[in-house]
Amino acid sequence: MAFELLFTASYSHPILSTSTAVIVRQQSSYRPLGLTTSMVLPFKQVLQATTALFNSQVLNLQLINLSFNRFFPWPHRKVSSILKFIRYVRLIDRLCQLVTFGGGKKRDRWSRKEYGDFEAQRHWMEITINLSATEWYRNSTSNDLSYWGLDYPPLTAYQSYIHGQLLKLFLPESVSLFTSRGHESYLGKLLMRWTVLSSDSLVFFPAVLYFIVVYIRLSNRRINIAWLIAMVLLNPCLIIIDHGHFQYNCISLGLTVGAIAAILSNRELVACALFCFALNHKQMSAYFAPAFFCHLLGRCLRCRNPFLEVSKLGLVVLGTFLILWWPYLHSTEAFLGVLSRLAPFERGIYEDYVANFWCTTSVLFKWRKLFTVQSLKLLSLSATLLTSLPSMVQQLRAPSNLGFLYALVNSSFSFYLFSFQVHEKSILLPLLPSSLLALEEPLIFGWLNHFAMLSMFPLLCRDKLSLAYISLLALFTLLYFAPGGRQDPRKTRHPSTLRLFIMAVLVLSSLVLHVIYLTMHPPKRYPFLFEAIIMLLCFSQFALLAVYTNTKQWTLSKKSTWMDKEKKQL
């Protein structure tokens, strides 16, 4: 490969883009300063200074105006219009002062929530290394489930156990039973951060590289691999949630990517096992389950002996689950106990201001008041299944590699938009397969990424991550539009002027929303006005994207695509 453009070296070489990704991850894990009141203050100061200036000018101008009126009658109109303009500026300033700057008291509501995900993960480490496996999910005197009880599947518990042992090695007091609650020492935080960083580079990175290798083998045209790697690895949403907000999404998402790559390379059994691992690390991975299920079933149905194939896959799934759930299989009571922990239905249909269907329409229909939790469960389940049905049917009828990737996007989208108890962070799940599709659908990926970031903006502001948010988003945008980065041989057709205009307006409005959210207080009557507007905007975009990817998946089957052409040759 002749690299004519050296400067793209930052990401035109897989190793480079990978190490850049590590650096960016580590840096964002500093939990940077947010743009707090003191930082917004400059705007206010500048504004006040300009106002003072204007005020003095107003006086001067009025004097001048008087003298002008006396001696030269004609420019009077001009001067008065200037005066009007200045008054207008002052009016704006008044308005700004009315809504006042900074976000000091507005977010007090959130401080009620103690600690958050960081403490949860640390607490799980504490529980898992100090208690026996059967105790982990059971409420007891030594395990108070109401204090950040373990509510993820067993693989998370095992991972916490391993990381807990590591922490115990270096800093025993950070994971000691009871006494370590709320432990936040410098070294403790650093070690926790490094566990995420290391699991990211041990699980997510290799999985992505595996996917890339398979992808290169499948596509016979010249593609810019490095750009794709940069897009997948430097995904700002994943970085900021895992290394800023603190979670271990990289593990479950990495396992999913591994499963996807295994499917693309025709290793169905490996794929099954990997996906079961992902499912057992975070139950949220079930967003992808319909796509996996239907694609594999569709493949099996096309084989000579469908029953044998299906039973092989079934055995692998069963075996993996058996191994992972082994400590809880000795009694039905223990098994059901774990299961009930994994499905927290008591939390309600939606949380905060997530940009999904239920939350957005709750502006009009108060779902929580109209229906009971039971019927809401049923309603959301049926809506989810109904919306994911088209892509499932398509995969059953004509399973294809590219179609599978689209189906992943579609099923995760329908779960995000319609399922019960969705969190803002769940947007990571539709984002993952669309980042794998970045070379196919660069526009969709960029668009989704932008609005996914926006949808998490209020959450990240609460975490005081707005500075990291800004720089990560800018970095991603720069890499996305890197000169010579995406050398697509198929010249993408230029979007029409109207579409360009609409897109520009949307991007601009989202940027304005960022600024407004950071600098202004909402009116007292609607304290969550800005969150609601962000949610509405994001929901509309997500819904549009979901419709687009669904239709795209269906039109795919009509014409055979490059990936499947290649498969036929194989």
Place this chain on the structure above:
Amino acid sequence: MEEKQSISEDSDPHSPLIELAWFSLVSSCIKILLIPSYRSTDFEVHRNWLAITHSLSLPNWYFDTTSPWTLDYPPFFAYFEFFLSLFASLIDPIIVELQEGLNYEANSVVFFQRMTVIVSDFFLHYAIYQITRKLDPEKRRFIWVLVIWSPALLIVDHMHFQYNGLLLGLLIMSISALEEGKDLLGGFIFAILLCFKHLFAVAAPVYFVYLLRHYCCGGLVRGFWRILTMGTVVMAVFAVAFGPFLYHGQIQQVIHRMFPFGRGLCHAYWAPNFWVFYILFDKILAFLLRKVGFKTQRAGASFTGGLVGDSSPFSVLPQITPLVTFTMVLLTMLPCLFKAWKDPQPRKIIRWIAYAYTCGFVFGWHVHEKASLHFVIPLAIVSMNDGNEASHYFMLSTVSCYSLFPLLFEAREYPVRVLLLLLHSILMWYGFSSRFSGPVVLSASKPSRKRNAESTSERTWATVSEDSRFGIGWIGMSYLLGLVVVEIWGQFLHPLFLKDKLPFLPLLLISVYCAMGVFCSWIWQLTWIIMSP
């Protein structure tokens, strides 16, 4: 999002300025991510200077002793701080409070000061664009990668906290002017630079000789006239800088503050230069003599104690005074002064200046490890000329960046600094080897270079011969492996085996080991200057 549009619009013809914007914005994003990282006392030093310049009147600037971090840079830097303090007082008035602001560490001050460094870096980026704009695009971009994404600058400016980007920008602007034959402008900018930070004066002899021979030539009358012009310009700059203090009769105090010779030969952490060998040799000699039975003066642990000592007690070897170091720097600089006197060629000025700074670094008095930036950054511009240069630069840049590691001693920055250096080394290796090795690349890039050589008559780069390939050989390779060993020893094995004993041994090892690399680079540069036609 503006860059989004601008880049997508012109993504095909690649206007160089847009590319430059891309590079600098990417680096700015990384710098913004670094805002909350470790910062040294230099941060408080600069904050204190903001307060001094803002809340005191000019005659008091160099007399204030409210904080131990007194103003000890030349007046232009003080004016620069005064300019920044105008904005600082708008953002948070406490920043510029002399008393209340002491050790102020609120988000606002961190954000403001870090942003000023990030913004002032754009000046360096523009200077680099100035000096490379006539090169062919491939070369230019790679130089940008080396300078704009330099890990050493990131570590010193954006983590440790200093304004080297701005100062190096001035230096490169001045060199660029000299290379283009605008001698007066070059001298003018260099005079400004000297009034910003006097440590850059090490290259003044080179400037003096070069300008005397290149600018002030052509007959007695014309030469004299030009000397007069240059002298007037330089004196005018100095008058603007020092005039107000001269007016208040404080020039002695200013000079006293700027040259604190009370400090020791070496900085707290030994910069990797010649004196490290000297001290080490002294220690070994003293140890051996004591074994044999001689009585030697016990020097104590003042070198390894990590304190800024004010004397340099050697037990065996002769004492080193500032005058000795000064003479040594001048003596080692003589070859390049001689060359500059004999044949002042504009295309060689950048090496001479870099060499002068190297001499100052290797033999200077109380040298900071950060001073290695003064020659590493300018040398990046000539590193793309041929394979030998590239090999030399690869080693030098790696070593000098590694020698900065002790600046960031906190565990939090460990992955960052290691990955930054690794990324930089991989990038350099990849870029140099794709340009200077492999016949395919050479033949492919040849026509463009020829065309470029024709278009720029001023700059006739030595054409790359087929055998001058990039490669560091087995010696370089084993040296770099040794670097890894030193790092592993210092970080993992030393705490494991020796626990708390000899706490400064890892630092000493890094100093000595890097000093070898820097010394080799000095010899390489010296031979280049002597051998070059």
